[in-house]
Amino acid sequence: MNYSALILMALLLGYLLGRVVKVEKRIIERSIMITTLLLILIIGSKFSASGAIAEGGAILRNSIIISLMASSFSVIVAILLLRIFGLGGGRT
């Protein structure tokens, strides 16, 4: 099955169950925290196992430059547009 469809199904199933069954906020938050930490552990292993650290040279350098540039400009544009449309963007 399509990945996006699976994600949407999991979310919908959870959402519908959340509306019907009463679950304590503390239990949900604790569960989210544990699974998030497990996810970060998996991503960390994927990152180093991909050879990114061992590569060390030009590939890693180019990757860092692209990810930093794309991320920085995305945030800058987001802040500007959110301010232009009066939707926030750094104002507290």
Place this chain on the structure above:
Amino acid sequence: MKYWQVIAVFLLGTCVGLLGIDLSSIGLKGYTLLDFVLMALIFLIGLDLGRMRLKIGHRHLKISIVLIASTFIGSLIGGLLCYLLLKSPYAIPVALGSGWYSYTAARVFRVSVRWGAIALIANILRELLCMLLYPLTKGGLREAFISVGGATTMDTTLPIIRLHAGEETSLIAFIHGFIVTLLVPVLVEAAIELISP
């Protein structure tokens, strides 16, 4: 969740990976451990949203649309600057990948093996940047910073956003991530078509 916990667990994962163990590749019947954990997380986020009985309002949609535009405009500007800096047009589709490393790497790999590897690492790094820096954001920046996560804000970075910015922002992040995920294949493909000789 404390920031040091995120860093410590990430470093632990890195050590495991350096030993040659890629936890994401452990699987069962075609699904990996990463898939199972992701589905569990998304289910829990859905449960949380259902419990809160939040409704998608005009403000959520407006912010989501602005953030989707920001993600792609910012990635395009970053990609174009990297094109000039690194002297390779493949920087543009890599940047437009917006954190979706599996798709972008596989697609770019078909035209350049070297840039396929860069696409994988650059987009994993983008996801990591969001995971590691999001807890440090404050106030209105929490919404703008969703753009860094790109496509991953509908799955892997969603719980970090939920834990640090609350239910309403996590709803915006999910809508953003979902639409970005739908648009990434179209934009990456268009960029590759345009730069191909």
